Amino acid sequence: MIAWTGRKTVEGLEFAAAVLVLGLRSFRELFSPARRGRGEVFRVIASQILFTGVDALPVVGAIALMLGLIIIIQAGITLPQVGAGAFLAKIIELTLVHELGPLVTAFIVIWRSGTAICTELGNMQVGQEIAALEAMGISLIRFLVMPRVAGVIVAMVCLTIYFDFIAIVGGFLVAKVHLTIPIQVYLEEIEGALSVSDVLITVIKSVLFGFTIAVICCHHGLSVRSATTEVPQQTTRAMLHTVTACLVLDIIVSVGFYI
Amino acid sequence: MSEAVITLDRVSASDGDQTLVEDISFTVQRGEAVALVGSNASGKGLVLRLCAGLEAPASGTVRVLGADLASATEEQLLALRQRVGFVFAKPALISSMTVFDNVALPLRYHAVVPESEVQERVLAHLTECGVAAFRDRMPADLMLGVARQAAIARAMVMDPDILCVDEVLLGLDADDLVRLRKILEQYRRAGRPTIVATINAPTSLLRVMDHLVLLRDGRLIAACPPGEAALVVDPMVQEFFGSQ
Numbered sequence: 001m002i003a004w005t006g007r008k009t010v011e012g013l014e015f016a017a018a019v020l021v022l023g024l025r026s027f028r029e030l031f032s033p034a035r036r037g038r039g040e041v042f043r044v045i046a047s048q049i050l051f052t053g054v055d056a057l058p059v060v061g062a063i064a065l066m067l068g069l070i071i072i073i074q075a076g077i078t079l080p081q082v083g084a085g086a087f088l089a090k091i092i093e094l095t096l097v098h099e100l101g102p103l104v105t106a107f108i109v110i111w112r113s114g115t116a117i118c119t120e121l122g123n124m125q126v127g128q129e130i131a132a133l134e135a136m137g138i139s140l141i142r143f144l145v146m147p148r149v150a151g152v153i154v155a156m157v158c159l160t161i162y163f164d165f166i167a168i169v170g171g172f173l174v175a176k177v178h179l180t181i182p183i184q185v186y187l188e189e190i191e192g193a194l195s196v197s198d199v200l201i202t203v204i205k206s207v208l209f210g211f212t213i214a215v216i217c218c219h220h221g222l223s224v225r226s227a228t229t230e231v232p233q234q235t236t237r238a239m240l241h242t243v244t245a246c247l248v249l250d251i252i253v254s255v256g257f258y259i
Numbered sequence: 260m261s262e263a264v265i266t267l268d269r270v271s272a273s274d275g276d277q278t279l280v281e282d283i284s285f286t287v288q289r290g291e292a293v294a295l296v297g298s299n300a301s302g303k304g305l306v307l308r309l310c311a312g313l314e315a316p317a318s319g320t321v322r323v324l325g326a327d328l329a330s331a332t333e334e335q336l337l338a339l340r341q342r343v344g345f346v347f348a349k350p351a352l353i354s355s356m357t358v359f360d361n362v363a364l365p366l367r368y369h370a371v372v373p374e375s376e377v378q379e380r381v382l383a384h385l386t387e388c389g390v391a392a393f394r395d396r397m398p399a400d401l402m403l404g405v406a407r408q409a410a411i412a413r414a415m416v417m418d419p420d421i422l423c424v425d426e427v428l429l430g431l432d433a434d435d436l437v438r439l440r441k442i443l444e445q446y447r448r449a450g451r452p453t454i455v456a457t458i459n460a461p462t463s464l465l466r467v468m469d470h471l472v473l474l475r476d477g478r479l480i481a482a483c484p485p486g487e488a489a490l491v492v493d494p495m496v497q498e499f500f501g502s503q
Contacts, residue, residue, distance in 0.1 A: 037368040124354070132351035135313055136365045136413075137340035143368065 015241075022145060023215040029139070029146040037138065041147050048151025052113040053158050060108055061170075064163040067104065068171020071095055076179045088181075089189035092168060097198055098254065101164040102205035106213065106246045109156055110239060114217040117148055118238040121221025122231035130222070140222070149214040156210030157203055164202065201257050205250065212245045261288040263322075264421060264453050265310050270319035272305055278317070279305050280477040289420075290450035292443060292467055294427075295457045296488075297474035298495065303457040304348070304425055306474065310455050311345045311423045312336060324420055341369055344414030344452065348426040350406035352398035352413070358385070359394040362413045371417070384412040389438050403430030411439075415452075422446070424456040427464065436464070443467045461499060 075091045121144065124130050133140060172179075172186055220238035224230045265287040272280045280302040287293050287310070295303040308314040312323050312331075321328045326339055352361045362381045366372055372380065385391040388408040398406055407430045414422060431439060444467055446452060458464065465471065465485050473480040473488065473496055481491045489500040 036370060038370070040364070040368050120355075127354065128347050128349045128351040129353050131313070132345075132347060132353070132410075135311065135340060135343075135345040135347075136368070136417075137337045138365070138368050139337065 019215055019219050022219050025141045026146040026149045029142045037142055044147035045151045048148050049155050052152050053155030056112055060159050060163055061166050064166035065170045068167030069174045072171045072175040073178055089193040093193040096167045097164050097202055102160050103250055105160045105163045106209040110213055110242045114213050114242050115235055117217040118221040118235045122224035122234055125224040126228050145218045152214035153207055153210035157206040160206040205253055208249050209246050213242050216242045264289045264324055266322040268320040270316045273317045283479050285472050285482045289453055291469040292447050292454040293470045294468045295472045301474040302477035303474050307423050307425055307457050311343045312339050342420045344419035344422045346410045346414045346424040350410040354398050357395050358409045362416050365417050384416050388412040404435050419452050422452045422454050427456040
């Protein structure tokens with residue numbers, strides 16, 4: 001038991017170190033002035049933003065609308081019954097903007113793009129495409145990892161803002177049939193409850209989640225050796241690790257913000 | 260005066276605890292065509308990767324285009340790889356790109372020429388390898404032979420000093436073989452690039468080669484011109500060249 005715990009701890013630390021190194025190297029590449037591969041890298045970033053961001057708009061919009069509807073209806077009906085109707089905007093701000101917006105968007109991005117990144121890189125490894133890129137003198141960090149990290153971060157920030165907007169406005173419009181608050185009053189309350197730091201914390205979480213998702217999924221995709229059976233195994237591990245990492249980061253940022 | 264572009268000196272390489280090639284020494288001169296000949300699992304693929312600087316030796320010295328691979332930095336290795344074209348046994352074309360974009364990738368990434376010249380050079384190499392008609396196809400739609408020819412075009416598009424081809428016969432039909440032999444003969448006459456290829460079956464391509472490096476079980480049996488190979492006293496070599 002002690003040996004197992006020790007082994008798992010060492011494996012965990014090695015994994016964290018490998019992911020951190022990959023993340024730092026891709027971060028360094030992002031700000032590298034090198035001209036090499038710039039056009040190709042921009043193409044990969046653009047296609048990553050298109051896939052992770054633009055293509056995900058319908059599903060993010062639908063989930064945001066449904067979650068916004070549920071929370072606004074529950075809060076809008078229950079809070080006045082206990083004499084806390086004035087807190088509706090604060091509850092929406094805390095649950096939707098602070099927590100659910102970044103977290104649910106991160107889960108959608110993990111489910112759609114994280115799996116895709118891990119599977120794509122894993123299959124490239126099996127097909128010797130990664131080895132071919134190295135043989136051509138093409139940096140894997142610059143050509144494969146950094147554009148995915150940049151693309152997912154940009155998409156995450158945009159999707160989270162979109163999620164919050166749809167959840168707050170769309171959710172209210174749909175819930176309007178059950179509520180008596182005029183939209184003007186509702187929006188004013190929301191505006192009053194939201195501060196610059198609220199928006200900032202949402203953006204910080206989105207950037208951290210996007211970075212974490214892309215780096216962990218790239219790490220697992222590139223960890224595939226030569227068998228196709230390793231691809232789904234690594235993808236499953238990537239899902240587990242990204243969900244856990246995002247939850248841990250969410251706790252750290254939220255606790256840090258309130259302390 | 261000849262110049263050594265690849266030198267292996269008492270090289271051994273391993274995978275974990277298992278030694279795969281041992282005590283290999285030979286030299287490839289500029290402009291030569293050299294075949295690494297041996298059966299499957301003879302270690303010729305690993306020796307080829309050592310020659311291209313894609314693997315590090317466990318012991319011994321590998322010098323490619325004047326660079327000692329043991330002391331080369333990552334930047335030097337990246338620069339070296341632009342001068343060495345490598346064709347894997349699998350075509351290894353990037354599956355999300357068309358054949359044209361695959362061949363154009365090293366030119367575009369390394370930004371060596373303007374886009375107008377990229378178009379010209381890629382098309383010229385695709386035509387030379389007989390796959391220009393497939394320029395807009397995705398790799399998944401290609402037969403193995405066509406994909407391998409496209410991979411050769413991609414390896415050649417940077418105008419490398421050395422061309423390394425693993426399992427050169429893989430996926431080639433009779434027409435492909437004739438075309439490839441003509442291309443190799445043309446390169447050999449031009450003295451550029453230096454060619455190193457692995458071959459695991461008797462073929463007419465051996466006649467195009469200047470030297471053969473004969474390998475068995477990860478060890479060097481002999482390095483000699485094709486005409487002298489049949490004289491090498493070794494059961495594998497006798498069987499190989501006896502059946503030609």
